[in-house]
Amino acid sequence: MTPTSPEPIPTDQWQPDERFVVVGVIPSPVSGENLRAHRQALAEMESLLEAARAECLEVIEVRPAHLHAGTLISRIRAERIASHAKAMGATGLAFDADLSPAQQSNLERLTGLKVTTRPEVILDIFARRAQTREGKIQVELAQLRYLLPRLKRQWLHLERQRGGIGLRGPGETQLETDRRRLRDRIAHLERDLERVIRHRETQRRARQRSQVPLAALVGYTNAGKSTLFNCLTDARAHVEDQVFATLDPTVRRTSLPGGQPIVVSDTVGFISRTPPTLFAAFRATLEETRHAALIIHVVDATSADIPTHLATTDQVLEDLGLSETPLLTVWNKVDIADEVSSDWRRWMWRRSPSLAISAKTGAGIAELRRAMAVMLEVRDREITLRLPHERYDVVARLHAVARVVQVLYTHDEIRIRALVPPGVAFEFESRDQLTG
Numbered sequence: 001m002t003p004t005s006p007e008p009i010p011t012d013q014w015q016p017d018e019r020f021v022v023v024g025v026i027p028s029p030v031s032g033e034n035l036r037a038h039r040q041a042l043a044e045m046e047s048l049l050e051a052a053r054a055e056c057l058e059v060i061e062v063r064p065a066h067l068h069a070g071t072l073i074s075r076i077r078a079e080r081i082a083s084h085a086k087a088m089g090a091t092g093l094a095f096d097a098d099l100s101p102a103q104q105s106n107l108e109r110l111t112g113l114k115v116t117t118r119p120e121v122i123l124d125i126f127a128r129r130a131q132t133r134e135g136k137i138q139v140e141l142a143q144l145r146y147l148l149p150r151l152k153r154q155w156l157h158l159e160r161q162r163g164g165i166g167l168r169g170p171g172e173t174q175l176e177t178d179r180r181r182l183r184d185r186i187a188h189l190e191r192d193l194e195r196v197i198r199h200r201e202t203q204r205r206a207r208q209r210s211q212v213p214l215a216a217l218v219g220y221t222n223a224g225k226s227t228l229f230n231c232l233t234d235a236r237a238h239v240e241d242q243v244f245a246t247l248d249p250t251v252r253r254t255s256l257p258g259g260q261p262i263v264v265s266d267t268v269g270f271i272s273r274t275p276p277t278l279f280a281a282f283r284a285t286l287e288e289t290r291h292a293a294l295i296i297h298v299v300d301a302t303s304a305d306i307p308t309h310l311a312t313t314d315q316v317l318e319d320l321g322l323s324e325t326p327l328l329t330v331w332n333k334v335d336i337a338d339e340v341s342s343d344w345r346r347w348m349w350r351r352s353p354s355l356a357i358s359a360k361t362g363a364g365i366a367e368l369r370r371a372m373a374v375m376l377e378v379r380d381r382e383i384t385l386r387l388p389h390e391r392y393d394v395v396a397r398l399h400a401v402a403r404v405v406q407v408l409y410t411h412d413e414i415r416i417r418a419l420v421p422p423g424v425a426f427e428f429e430s431r432d433q434l435t436g
């Protein structure tokens with residue numbers, strides 16, 4: 001325990017009336033496929049701003065012949081964009097690029113406008129949406145880690161807001177004090193987070209002991225994970241036509257055809273080019289997923305950039321060490337998909353096993369539940385029991401529901417080894433533990 005817990009540090013929350021011009025930097029030469037992905041990311045930047053309750057006035061594409069170390073795009077270009085943006089009444093420029101702290105502060109100084117980036121916008125949305133204690137700690141941690149190398153710029157911000165004229169940084173001493181405060185707060189939050197994670201781990205172990213397998217819903221943001229979660233579990237998780245509607249993980253128990261109990265989890269959606277600090281923070285949230293018996297990758301069949309959506313989720317799963325977990329891809333929103341494009345069909349054939357569903361209308365859900373049951377069944381658990389001869393009923397039951405690998409009748413007991421489907425494993429669990 002720390003004797004005094006460092007005060008929360010106010011991060012740079014946006015004002016409700018911020019208006020941005022989005023600047024997309026597309027390094028040339030660019031191929032057709034690449035250009036499409038860039039444009040899709042730019043459109044996504046608009047949804048991100050909207051989710052952050054800011055307005056997007058215009059999107060400007062810049063294709064610099066070469067990148068400038070100090071300002072990414074040329075100073076002249078930056079100045080021109082700034083005067084255009086100011087004429088439109090913009091309060092800032094939102095770069096769909098990962099600006100270094102130096103580039104960001106140089107551009108702010110040069111343009112006299114607030115300059116923000118994709119990671120900052122995502123962090124802001126997360127800060128607004130986090131509900132649980134864990135979510136809040138994680139977001140604050142990610143914000144502070146992002147802020148640390150940008151402290152000087154932040155300070156300049158405040159100075160300008162106060163109407164200060166100087167473009168000087170704070171005195172070294174002030175900066176050092178601020179940095180120390182930030183580091184103290186980060187250390188404090190890390191300890192807090194560790195406690196919360198330990199608690200969650202205990203809950204998870206309890207569930208694992210009860211042998212109920214977990215099916216984790218994962219996928220790109222806005223794919224329909226929460227809608228499907230509700231559909232599968234009769235729950236009322238928050239659904240919204242917006243990126244990052246869900247931040248905090250939810251789990252709920254339900255059963256599959258055949259009566260097998262399972263736990264389904266709904267988690268935060270993924271997005272391409274997630275800020276690394278944010279991903280590190282949300283790893284813990286996805287920790288749950290690491291113990292899944294089955295992963296259900298939900299894909300929005302109406303997406304204009306299916307390859308990026310697939311690749312983003314595949315990459316996150318790989319980073320989490322989940323490449324070996326059984327995976328079922330479900331193509332959602334098929335009730336409207338073909339009106340948009342039939343592209344999804346082409347992609348669907350390449351991924352097996354795949355299913356087409358509509359979480360909204362319920363089409364394909366019965367098939368999905370059956371597929372889940374089948375896929376979970378293949379994950380049998382090996383148990384070894386030692387039974388007194390009079391419990392031949394247990395042996396008979398094992399023969400009926402499991403695959404018996406070996407039976408040994410000794411003088412005073414029956415030793416039996418069997419592969420039991422998770423759905424019925426709980427029946428034998430206490431005996432398995434007794435025999436250790």
Ligand SMILES: Nc1nc2c(ncn2[C@@H]2O[C@H](COP(=O)(O)OP(=O)(O)OP(=O)(O)O)[C@@H](O)[C@H]2O)c(=O)[nH]1
Nearest residue numbers: 222223224225226227240241244245246269359360
């Ligand atoms: N037409 C149609 N719309 C759907 C379907 N499934 C979900 N949607 C809509 O898609 C939007 C996003 O749905 P959510 O369930 O919030 O998506 P999510 O994947 O949980 O999103 P995040 O939590 O933001 O990552 C909502 O407007 C849903 O109503 C579907 O099968 N058909």
Ligand SMILES: [Mg+2]
Nearest residue numbers: 225226245246
């Ligand atoms: Mg959701």
